Amino acid sequence: MYWVWMLIVSLIAGIIFGPLARLILPGKQNISLGWTILGGGVGAFVGGLIAKALGVKDTSGPDWTQYLIQIICAVIVVAIIAGYQSRSRSTV
Template sequence: MYWVWMLIVSLIAGVIFGPLARLVLPGKQNISLGWTILGGGIGAFAGGLIAKALGVKDTSGPDWIQYLIQIACAAVVVAIISSRKGSKTAA
């Protein structure tokens, strides 16, 4: 049940982390808002798993380190999606 809850929260977090990831990335990303949110959600999920493995989620109060890890993972995922989608439209 924990994984389902984490997946739902990660997709919701994708609404915030996806656009933040695009702000972190240099240049223009030729992907839609839907792909940005999906990439942010996937990155938030992966970042949450990494944070849990590192023990970051066991802190009290806001988990700022976890959020930074999730944004970094979202930036990587958005960059990958952008490179895949951009290469298809350029060809």
């Protein structure tokens, strides 16, 4: 049940972390809003797993370190998606 809850929360966090990741990335990313949110959600999920493995998630109050890890992961995932999208569009 924990994984399902974490997946739902990560997709909701993707609404915030995806666009934030695009703001952090330099240049223009030619990806849709859907891919941006999905990338942010995947980054939030992976970042949450990393934070849990590091023991960061077990703190009281806002988990700022966890959020930072999730945002960094969201930036990486959105950058990968943007790179893949630009590469696939340039070959067509």
